Amino acid sequence: MPKDKKTILTGDRPTGNLHLGHYVGSLANRVKLQQEYESYIIIADVQALTTHWEKDENLSRDVYQIVSDYLAVGIDPEISTIFVQSMIPEIHELTMYYSLFTTVNVLRHNPTIKTEAAQHGMNDMTYGFLGYPVSQAADITIFKADLVPVGEDQIPHIELARKIVRRFNDLYQPVLVEPQVLLGDVPRLVGMDGKEKMSKSLNNAIFLADDAQQVKEKVGNAVTDPARIRKSDPGHPEICTVYAYHQVFNLNELEEIEQACRQGKIGCVECKKRMAGKINELLDPMRERRQKYLDKPELLRDILMEGTKKAHRAAKETMLEVRTAMKINYF
Ligand code: ATP
Ligand code: MG
Secondary structure: OOOOOOEEEEEEOOOOOOEHHHHHHHHHHHHHHOOOOEEEEEEOHHHHHHHHOOOHHHHHHHHHHHHHHHHHHOOOOOOEEEEEHHHOHHHHHHHHHHHOOOOHHHHHOOHHHHHHHHHOOOOOOOHHHHOHHHHHHHHHHOOOOOEEEEOHHHHHHHHHHHHHHHHHHHHOOOOOOOOEEEEOOOOOOEOOOOOOEOOHHHOOOOEOOOOHHHHHHHHHOOOOOOOOOOOOOOOOHHHOHHHHHHHHHOHHHHHHHHHHHHOOOOOHHHHHHHHHHHHHHHHHHHHHHHHOOOOOHHHHHHHHHHHHHHHHHHHHHHHHHHHHHOOOOOO
């Protein structure tokens, strides 16, 4: 049956609060497109366990934190389906079928896997970690997603999902849809450390749930041009983390700040103050929306349960087609 709307799938690992990198890399697109597309948003708890299996005590808290982050940025639970990965057994079933024809070498050469393995200090990868892109391909394709709005680190994974779809459709029957990646306006926001991408796990993030004071402090501690000691020293915006943030969050004042920095007319303290102000302007309406849900955990639970039920129904339908295509429907 042809769909009347195209489908989006995205999501996040419940490994901590969502941050500005998520917002500019993926969440902003999700909010923008949710009217136009059938939207599924996965809270990838099994994927979180691939690196956090020994730290499961925070999982439930982080799942609910992410739901409140979603509502704060403007995801509308009436139109978007928010669900939990581990509660959809069909995803894990489909992962197994995909793993039958996905080689270990393809996974080993995935650049995001390599970077993340190094970040997590893994010298030997578990089967589950090495294989998480296969599981992610199942997340996406079980909903027949056309579009996946994500950050740059996800490109190799979407490429793999596309390959898996082509292989499956070719081997069995053409039941799966090849997904396209949709990068955010800023596909890789650098962290406050100025080195790595902003990440929940790297202690370099400004969280969407941070209050105004926390934002000021974090921006205040950001790494700037090390050559600038006094305000009058000429600055080098191209190597400054705070300037990189002005390029994203403060386009109006960008030129003025660049000139003033190069000429030693604006100090880092003032420059950071303006940056923090801009970020707080962006976060203020989110803070307001979040307030509505703060004392209502039952509301978050209902949203998650309803979403998971709906996602489960859709996943079952695809699996019926998959099993038929693979001729493993015996009764
Ligand atoms: P973790 O450290 O637990 O992996 P994370 O911060 O990398 O957390 P994920 O849950 O892995 O976040 O990523 C969720 C989505 O957000 C993905 O689409 C990813 O590409 C995007 N994303 C994450 N960090 C950034 C960033 N710094 N800039 C742009 N997009 C990002
Ligand atoms: Mg990540």
